[in-house]
Amino acid sequence: METTTATTTQASANSGIDYAIRMQGIVKRFPGVVANDGIDLLVRPGEIHALLGENGAGKSTLMNILFGLYTPDEGEIAVNGKPVDFSGPRDAVLAGLGMVHQHFMLIPRFTVTENIILGNEGSKSVLDRTAAAKRVREISESYGLLIDPDAKVDDLTVGLQQRVEILKALYHGSRILILDEPTALLTPQEIEDLYGILNRLKADGTTIVFITHKLKEVAAVSDKVTVIRRGKTVGERITSDTTGQELADLMVGRGVSLTVERTPATPGRTILSARNLTATPIHGHKPLTIEHLELRAGEILGVCGVEGNGQSELVEVLSGLRPITGGTLTINDTDVSTCDPNGFRAAGLSYIPEDRHHRGLILDFPLWENVLLGNAQEGPFVRSGIVRERTLQARTSQLMQDYDVRAPSPSTPARSLSGGNQQKLIIARELFRNPDVLLAIQPTRGLDVGAIEFVHKELVRVRDEGKAVMLLSYDLDEVMDLSDRIVVMSEYGITGEFNAGEVTRNHLGLLMGGRHSDDQAEA
Amino acid sequence: MTRLKLSSSTLINIGGSIIAVTIALLLGAVVMRLSGADPWAAYKALWNGAFVGKRSIAETLIYSAPLILAGLGFALSMRAGLFNIGIEGQLIVGGFMAALVGAWDLGLPSVLYVPLALFAGAVGGAFWGFIPGYLKAKAGAHEVITTIMLNYLAMRLITYLVLRRDDILPVDPTFVATKKVVPEARLPLLMPPTRLHLGIVIAIAAAIILWYILFKTRFGFNVRAVGLSQGASAYGGINWGRTVVIAMIIAGALAGLAGAGESLGLHGRHWSAAPGYGFTAIAVGLVGRNHPIGVIFSGLLFGALNAGGPAMQSADVSKEIVQLIQGFIILAIAALEVVNRFPAIRSRFSRRSAASKAGA
Numbered sequence: 001m002e003t004t005t006a007t008t009t010q011a012s013a014n015s016g017i018d019y020a021i022r023m024q025g026i027v028k029r030f031p032g033v034v035a036n037d038g039i040d041l042l043v044r045p046g047e048i049h050a051l052l053g054e055n056g057a058g059k060s061t062l063m064n065i066l067f068g069l070y071t072p073d074e075g076e077i078a079v080n081g082k083p084v085d086f087s088g089p090r091d092a093v094l095a096g097l098g099m100v101h102q103h104f105m106l107i108p109r110f111t112v113t114e115n116i117i118l119g120n121e122g123s124k125s126v127l128d129r130t131a132a133a134k135r136v137r138e139i140s141e142s143y144g145l146l147i148d149p150d151a152k153v154d155d156l157t158v159g160l161q162q163r164v165e166i167l168k169a170l171y172h173g174s175r176i177l178i179l180d181e182p183t184a185l186l187t188p189q190e191i192e193d194l195y196g197i198l199n200r201l202k203a204d205g206t207t208i209v210f211i212t213h214k215l216k217e218v219a220a221v222s223d224k225v226t227v228i229r230r231g232k233t234v235g236e237r238i239t240s241d242t243t244g245q246e247l248a249d250l251m252v253g254r255g256v257s258l259t260v261e262r263t264p265a266t267p268g269r270t271i272l273s274a275r276n277l278t279a280t281p282i283h284g285h286k287p288l289t290i291e292h293l294e295l296r297a298g299e300i301l302g303v304c305g306v307e308g309n310g311q312s313e314l315v316e317v318l319s320g321l322r323p324i325t326g327g328t329l330t331i332n333d334t335d336v337s338t339c340d341p342n343g344f345r346a347a348g349l350s351y352i353p354e355d356r357h358h359r360g361l362i363l364d365f366p367l368w369e370n371v372l373l374g375n376a377q378e379g380p381f382v383r384s385g386i387v388r389e390r391t392l393q394a395r396t397s398q399l400m401q402d403y404d405v406r407a408p409s410p411s412t413p414a415r416s417l418s419g420g421n422q423q424k425l426i427i428a429r430e431l432f433r434n435p436d437v438l439l440a441i442q443p444t445r446g447l448d449v450g451a452i453e454f455v456h457k458e459l460v461r462v463r464d465e466g467k468a469v470m471l472l473s474y475d476l477d478e479v480m481d482l483s484d485r486i487v488v489m490s491e492y493g494i495t496g497e498f499n500a501g502e503v504t505r506n507h508l509g510l511l512m513g514g515r516h517s518d519d520q521a522e523a
Numbered sequence: 524m525t526r527l528k529l530s531s532s533t534l535i536n537i538g539g540s541i542i543a544v545t546i547a548l549l550l551g552a553v554v555m556r557l558s559g560a561d562p563w564a565a566y567k568a569l570w571n572g573a574f575v576g577k578r579s580i581a582e583t584l585i586y587s588a589p590l591i592l593a594g595l596g597f598a599l600s601m602r603a604g605l606f607n608i609g610i611e612g613q614l615i616v617g618g619f620m621a622a623l624v625g626a627w628d629l630g631l632p633s634v635l636y637v638p639l640a641l642f643a644g645a646v647g648g649a650f651w652g653f654i655p656g657y658l659k660a661k662a663g664a665h666e667v668i669t670t671i672m673l674n675y676l677a678m679r680l681i682t683y684l685v686l687r688r689d690d691i692l693p694v695d696p697t698f699v700a701t702k703k704v705v706p707e708a709r710l711p712l713l714m715p716p717t718r719l720h721l722g723i724v725i726a727i728a729a730a731i732i733l734w735y736i737l738f739k740t741r742f743g744f745n746v747r748a749v750g751l752s753q754g755a756s757a758y759g760g761i762n763w764g765r766t767v768v769i770a771m772i773i774a775g776a777l778a779g780l781a782g783a784g785e786s787l788g789l790h791g792r793h794w795s796a797a798p799g800y801g802f803t804a805i806a807v808g809l810v811g812r813n814h815p816i817g818v819i820f821s822g823l824l825f826g827a828l829n830a831g832g833p834a835m836q837s838a839d840v841s842k843e844i845v846q847l848i849q850g851f852i853i854l855a856i857a858a859l860e861v862v863n864r865f866p867a868i869r870s871r872f873s874r875r876s877a878a879s880k881a882g883a
Contacts, residue, residue, distance in 0.1 A: 319758075320760075321757055321758070340762070341757070341758065341760040342760035345760065351758070355754065358752060358754040358755060359755055359757075360758070362748055362751050362755045363751075364751050365747075365748070365751070369744065372744060373748065373756075373758070373759035374760055376741050376744060376745075376759070376760075382741050385741050385742065386740055386741070387739055387741060387744060389739070
């Protein structure tokens with residue numbers, strides 16, 4: 001693979017084309033890390049070029065270098081054939097580059113026009129708003145970027161705010177657009193709209209660099225794709241000539257399976273059982289009512305549903321964070337309905353929370369103190385109230401090895417880890433107690449391909465060890481791929497229960513939308 | 524096992540505090556220059572007044588003791604996520620209680636009387652810290668509001684008791700203070716003929732103990748966890764309310780000890796007019812980055828500023844300049860915090876330094 005890249009690069013360099021962007025041998029070091037370690041990126045004029053890589057591969061650093069936000073330590077950059085050495089974003093803009101950051105750089109209280117002309121107000125001391133608004137309207141119409149120039153940015157949806165960013169770049173004369181993970185905050189419909197806009201821009205001759213870690217997006221819009229891994233270019237492909245599998249392998253650096261392999265489940269005894277469960281509602285929500293829910297050993301129970309149908313309440317009830325007002329809840333035949341989270345843990349529960357940053361980890365704590373979270377009862381880590389730091393550090397190192405958590409040491413703050421490594425640490429912490437039940441809530445949210453594969457394999461492995469697993473996800477595909485049994489949550493209750501393979505996507509979709517299941521729901 | 528390791532973030536924190544102090548001293552020099560005084564002579568006088576000679580060092584340590592103890596109280600509450608402006612109230616209640624017990628003349632020997640009077644001070648402060656902690660845990664009452672109110676309540680209550688209740692309490696309305704603490708209840712002097720008393724030893728011991736509690740025990744882990752992330756600490760099975768209340772009790776006790784040290788050590792009675800150490804303690808805590816060991820050093824720094832202040836007058840600089848410098852230190856610390864908190868500003872700074880490195 002590496003050889004192919006080298007040859008392609010060589011060939012193109014020799015053919016003497018003026019690339020819209022030519023970055024060669026880019027090296028950027030930060031204290032302790034080499035973010036870019038000799039990256040090559042060649043973008044032809046008028047193409048949509050995807051820059052694909054996992055989180056932390058060095059994509060954003062590379063683009064920040066291109067846009068003049070960072071100075072590279074080594075390497076050459078040329079824009080439209082001319083070598084450049086930007087000392088700031090202003091130089092980049094003058095050279096015809098425009099960047100749409102992942103987090104928008106707009107002033108919420110300003111109108112669309114005011115935001116767009118910011119930094120390019122003209123030399124007159126009095127702003128000519130009418131002329132500016134007219135020009136904004138012209139540009140927006142010519143690209144089908146429909147937007148009201150006088151609207152306040154505050155009032156716009158995320159998708160429209162992104163349009164303002166794109167318009168701003170075009171207004172400033174950009175012919176090369178860099179979009180950093182542009183779909184991260186968009187709804188599926190907004191993503192479709194964005195694809196349309198990018199294609200229109202391309203038709204008009206604009207060059208687009210599209211940073212992403214999602215394979216679907218590469219296939220959907222790009223002409224060409226450069227894959228980077230750990231700061232190095234590992235491949236350049238024409239999108240139509242490659243496959244998702246090939247790109248995934250390149251991106252992760254080994255063969256990854258995009259589908260989950262698993263054998264049929266052999267469900268055993270019931271480990272967690274809930275009957276007629278009710279709980280105090282979250283302020284302003286309906287109260288949760290669960291008539292019947294069972295987690296069995298050796299089985300993955302998938303919970304699907306549209307977000308906001310009582311899932312948060314369910315998880316909090318099942319983990320001891322939310323008091324139960326009625327019904328029974330047992331784990332391993334122990335009644336836990338009056339227990340706090342420690343009681344649930346003692347009964348055999350582990351829990352991978354949805355929100356890594358605010359529930360699963362304390363970001364400012366070192367990894368070893370994060371391992372202590374939830375494990376601070378008297379035991380191996382705490383004796384008579386004193387934390388046994390050495391034991392804990394040793395255990396943390398061990399867990400880091402076993403679960404491939406990439407961090408310099410157990411004393412590294414959790415904040416500095418990538419999302420995937422943070423999630424691995426949480427999984428390690430929750431599994432080393434050898435629990436009987438594992439609640440996995442949106443366990444792959446925001447993770448890249450490699451980490452998703454790891455989490456999925458881990459869930460299946462835990463199931464095969466005879467533990468009960470509950471997987472709650474808003475991604476229906478994920479639930480269908482992994483579950484042995486599926487329940488649907490709707491309107492703060494469970495509205496259907498099926499064995500995997502006995503239900504269609506469509507049927508689940510209808511139930512998630514609020515329709516009630518008929519006879520087969522009652523198992 | 525209990526080594527004090529210096530991580531890179533610790534070094535950044537220490538560096539930040541040193542930069543802030545340097546900036547403050549420079550700004551102070553500018554102000555003195557503008558007011559026509561000689562900053563060099565003034566700082567020399569400040570240095571001499573704070574560090575040169577047995578008496579100066581003793582004065583610095585005398586001033587430092589209550590600031591360190593009260594600063595520890597503030598730091599502990601901050602670690603638990605509470606902005607405890609009530610250190611002042613907790614301090615004066617502690618000082619008053621200790622002085623009452625000390626002035627009652629219980630006929631005890633020193634070995635028993637001193638600990639008892641100190642204990643009374645700690646209990647008084649602890650109670651005054653418990654109230655806002657409990658209100659926060661039970662009703663969600665914001666500690667900034669409740670502690671400010673409790674500060675006033677403490678001041679007025681003590682003034683009333685001192686002026687009007689000499690019928691039942693050992694107080695002296697003519698002095699607006701308690702009666703003299705009996706010699707058996709006074710803190711022993713460490714370095715006669717200076718006024719240096721046991722307070723500084725208590726303060727440093729308290730700092731070391733608090734460091735151990737915060738960083739080596741489960742309770743300390745709970746306090747820091749609760750302060751950094753309520754969501755994650757609940758997930759970890761930590762009882763937020765309980766932790767917050769206990770942290771506030773200990774914080775109040777530390778502030779109470781600060782007050783007790785003043786009445787049993789320095790003054791020999793509790794004066795109703797408060798010196799405001801409870802407010803300086805906030806600065807001490809912040810400059811010390813809410814770390815017990817850091818608080819020792821920032822307490823010494825503020826103690827030195829207070830001790831050396833009068834000496835600056837000999838260089839034709841008013842004592843208020845010292846307070847101005849303290850203000851500058853707080854401002855500089857706050858400014859550095861802003862730089863640290865907001866990534867956009869920080870990245871600007873690091874970009875500059877990276878660029879200049881690349882250029883070199």
